[in-house]
Amino acid sequence: MDVHEALYTTRMMRRLHRDPISLETQARILDAAIRAPSGANTQRWHFLAVDDPATKAGLATIYRHCRDRLYADIEAGLLAKPVSDPEAHAETMRRVTASGDYFTDHFAEIPLLLFVFAIDDHGGANIYPAIWSTLLAARAEGVGGTITTMLRYEEDRVMQLLEVPTEAGWRMTAMLALGYPRGRWGVAANRRPVHEVSSRNRWGRDFGVTVPAPLWPNGSPGPAAQHDTNVSRPATG
Numbered sequence: 001m002d003v004h005e006a007l008y009t010t011r012m013m014r015r016l017h018r019d020p021i022s023l024e025t026q027a028r029i030l031d032a033a034i035r036a037p038s039g040a041n042t043q044r045w046h047f048l049a050v051d052d053p054a055t056k057a058g059l060a061t062i063y064r065h066c067r068d069r070l071y072a073d074i075e076a077g078l079l080a081k082p083v084s085d086p087e088a089h090a091e092t093m094r095r096v097t098a099s100g101d102y103f104t105d106h107f108a109e110i111p112l113l114l115f116v117f118a119i120d121d122h123g124g125a126n127i128y129p130a131i132w133s134t135l136l137a138a139r140a141e142g143v144g145g146t147i148t149t150m151l152r153y154e155e156d157r158v159m160q161l162l163e164v165p166t167e168a169g170w171r172m173t174a175m176l177a178l179g180y181p182r183g184r185w186g187v188a189a190n191r192r193p194v195h196e197v198s199s200r201n202r203w204g205r206d207f208g209v210t211v212p213a214p215l216w217p218n219g220s221p222g223p224a225a226q227h228d229t230n231v232s233r234p235a236t237g
């Protein structure tokens with residue numbers, strides 16, 4: 001698969017078929033993911049694949065409980081606010097809430113729960129390259145899913161259930177829910193454009209090029225791009 005297609009279309013897929021992911025496919029995904037960098041190449045990561053139905057059912061109960069706690073936090077106004085455009089964010093939240101409800105109701109049917117653990121993950125920096133590579137490698141296999149951190153509300157329960165050696169310093173960073181998606185892949189267009197989230201030389205100064213619409217598969221930068229020879233369009237595959 002073209003690398004730009006993977007980058008542009010790896011959405012969070014919460015509606016998944018029950019079909020299992022073969023061990024060969026899982027091996028290809030993780031073998032690609034562990035090529036990711038970590039500080040000083042310490043590789044203090046561990047990937048725990050859960051496909052046992054009884055364990056998934058236990059985790060489904062915990063996930064629902066965590067989600068109730070998230071809703072309580074939202075109600076109490078404790079969650080981070082978007083940087084701008086609250087209306088667009090509210091629309092995203094409506095979509096995420098609907099698919100999140102589906103995800104919670106069908107949690108036990110998700111074919112593969114991939115828990116990612118790390119020791120001293122450096123604020124996530126040491127482990128998110130491997131997490132995102134996992135999702136990209138899965139995308140290349142036609143496997144979709146979503147990153148979740150919800151279970152961290154009840155991390156102790158999860159650690160106990162999965163017999164994680166916490167005394168050695170292992171902490172749960174995320175859980176990736178993986179399976180073959182029911183929906184279709186599409187460009188993640190609900191993102192603030194490059195020129196709104198970037199600046200040049202000083203915070204807040206014009207970035208020098210506008211990107212009014214996604215550049216893949218066949219967009220082009222806006223007018224200011226004429227003055228910037230460093231801009232190149234991603235190749236299409």
Ligand SMILES: Cc1cc2nc3c(=O)[nH]c(=O)nc-3n(C[C@H](O)[C@H](O)[C@H](O)COP(=O)(O)O)c2cc1C
Binds near residue numbers: 012100146148150151
């Ligand atoms: C660090 C992190 C934690 C997340 N945790 C959850 C989660 O617990 N549950 C969930 O359904 N989605 C979770 N997500 C997925 C986000 O909601 C999702 O990336 C966002 O809505 C954009 O989705 P899209 O790529 O399909 O547009 C998480 C994403 C990240 C990066």
